[in-house]
Amino acid sequence: MKHWPLWDRAVRTIHWYFPVAITFMWWSGEEGLYEWHSWVGYSLIVAVTTRVLWGFVGSPSARFSSFIARPTTVLAYVRGRPFTGEGHNPMGGWATVALLLAILLQGVSGLFSSDDVMFEGPLMYWGGEWSGFFAEWHEINWLLLQVLVVMHLLALTYHQLYRKEPLLGAMWWGKTANRFSLSKPKTTSLALAIALVIAGLLYLLITLAPQAPSYY
Template identity: 30%
Template sequence: MSTKIRVWDAPLRLFHWLLVIAVFAAIFTGLQGGSWMDRHATIGLAVIGLLSFRLAWLVLGSTYARIPALFRAFIALPQYLKGDWRTLGHNPLGVMSMVALLLMLGWQAVSGLFTNDEIAFSGPLSRLLSKSDSLYITGLHRLGLWVLVGLISLHVLAVLYHEFVLKHSIVKPMLTGDTQKTDAQQKPAVGGGWIAFIVALMIAAGGVYLATGAWQPPPPAPPVSAPAW
């Protein structure tokens, strides 16, 4: 007989669903272009805050959100492929999918800070680069969109496969935090309390502050030409 067991803490679940909303909003506004770019940039800063939070939560979060759990899952890939997987949390393929997605999201969010469209939009850190370098990053940022869409598509297909073919729900635990305990050795997640949450939020806020470029000195004023008398 199986019983419920806590696997995902509330901050991790909140991060996950906020990131889903932010990523789809970023893709939509980026494809619209034009006057939508200011919103796209704001959403990009939100993504940076969320990713900064997740980096902190790798250390501060509860059991299955931390680096050791992810590492143990990754090195257990041979056992997983043999069907011998009984551990809670991300499975080995899930870890690889998550890492690929977060790295690609990180690239897109950070590279977006240095982009410009040569018309009306420029990222908050674009003036740290030469114009040619900024345009080069902009091109890579645009190409990265389709890599990201491909990774998201694979992720969604994997979720659907688990839900409807393997009959193993991975969506419901990310909503409720609980899954079914199938092994006596499985232990509920612990850690990731309020103090850890507040510290992670502070780290996220610091990431957003750095990304806004507010720490940069103001650009020099354009030279004033002397009137021709």
């Protein structure tokens, strides 16, 4: 039987974009490089939304339905029941949902935020009085995202080094000798088409949003 990649090209490209782009967002947010913060932020919104939609129409192992486990299954796994599936284990599945959601909320709250001085998210005037709330959320959610990433790295270290499960190799190469899929992945061009449509919709949203009111 053929061994297909467990993580298709779309999942891997989007995944490795996260640490690079999120580190950049941290630096640009702190340094006040607002133009760059916006552009890379838009690209992250497109990447994470594409991954979420890929979770419904993408390759079998990328689908939420293949890795979102019932609470009882998660509990049994935590208590030591071995995991025999292909992709994310029951805990990893929920960690994936949490990480994707946190990145999405970070991006969307940024669109409506303002620092009250120089930097306005493009949808700030749609947010109206809520803009302050979104800016606060952008700050709090950033803490949450950092906590999730640290937990992600700790969990990976545990699996990779202590339990000797080659998670890293599969996320880099797509598959390893003992981590692969038995189902054929979906074509990368479908993911690219989804990303293009989302980018177009985001562009429309940003250009349609009201500008700063003129007081003159």
